[in-house]
Amino acid sequence: MATLLYTHPACLQHDTGEYHPECAERLSTILAALEGEEFMALLREEAPLASREQLLRAHTAHHLDHVLDAVPPSGEHHHIDPDTVMSAQSGEAALRAAGAVVAAVDAVAAGQARNAFCAVRPPGHHAERDAAMGFCLFNNAAIGALHARDAHGFQRVAVIDFDVHHGNGSQHILWDEPGTFYGSTHQEHAYPNTGLAEETGGKGRMVNVPLPAGSGSDEFRQVFDDIIVHRLKEFAPDFIIISAGFDAHAADPLAHLRLKTSDFKWATERLLDVAAASAGNRVVSVLEGGYDLPALAASVREHVRALLGH
Numbered sequence: 001m002a003t004l005l006y007t008h009p010a011c012l013q014h015d016t017g018e019y020h021p022e023c024a025e026r027l028s029t030i031l032a033a034l035e036g037e038e039f040m041a042l043l044r045e046e047a048p049l050a051s052r053e054q055l056l057r058a059h060t061a062h063h064l065d066h067v068l069d070a071v072p073p074s075g076e077h078h079h080i081d082p083d084t085v086m087s088a089q090s091g092e093a094a095l096r097a098a099g100a101v102v103a104a105v106d107a108v109a110a111g112q113a114r115n116a117f118c119a120v121r122p123p124g125h126h127a128e129r130d131a132a133m134g135f136c137l138f139n140n141a142a143i144g145a146l147h148a149r150d151a152h153g154f155q156r157v158a159v160i161d162f163d164v165h166h167g168n169g170s171q172h173i174l175w176d177e178p179g180t181f182y183g184s185t186h187q188e189h190a191y192p193n194t195g196l197a198e199e200t201g202g203k204g205r206m207v208n209v210p211l212p213a214g215s216g217s218d219e220f221r222q223v224f225d226d227i228i229v230h231r232l233k234e235f236a237p238d239f240i241i242i243s244a245g246f247d248a249h250a251a252d253p254l255a256h257l258r259l260k261t262s263d264f265k266w267a268t269e270r271l272l273d274v275a276a277a278s279a280g281n282r283v284v285s286v287l288e289g290g291y292d293l294p295a296l297a298a299s300v301r302e303h304v305r306a307l308l309g310h
């Protein structure tokens, strides 16, 4: 069975201004890295726009209107906060990024593909129910998880987040959502300063594993296996969404974990094993962070190789 690749040109046109780490070159570099014979088998799809109904599962109407009304005229930028910048194309890009995950969930749920990678931006995991923050406008992963549950009837939907930053927004949205699981490894005391181990959720299950700055492959693999994968197996997900951030790489300028590119293939394979055991192989992955362009490209390649079963 196939692996889908969702993206859209609007995601390249979301312009955050000069010197912003979350830049369009991140996505163009990823798409270039996924050219070539090895990745010919990817089924390439254009991301559709998410509908208001799909977005409202994760966000308030106030938040949707606040973001979409803030889209500035062509050539201008609007700072939703000091980190989170919008250009004229950002509204469409955000709707396509969320729409990619929704469409990928639909395709994987329907058995049209085994799994999917959504190469989209803006990223999503910092966006809370009623707030954009940390480069994120809409929470793509949480929107996909709630779509899997509410539109397809999956009863145990997991979001696993290996971005170096805690997905405060995913946790905020899923905290009290029955049938959801959010598991995150992240650097402790880093932005956004949430994700303590004692944050365990309400009706949704939260599993947070902060790692000290400087932690490398050994420390990451140990806690990922012993805590994240262990608790995920107990949950027995019937659908897995991956918040695939690659900024825990040693070369990344925004944080201080020391993962290698091969760790991203390893972690992806661990999640695919769980998906094979309880989720009929159903996995949808969506891009979050990753700011060193060569490390990002190499890490995404390893992640997609795993999705393809290479």
Ligand SMILES: [Zn+2]
Pocket (backbone or CB within 6 Å): 163, 164, 165, 245, 247, 288, 289, 290
């Ligand atoms: Zn990050």
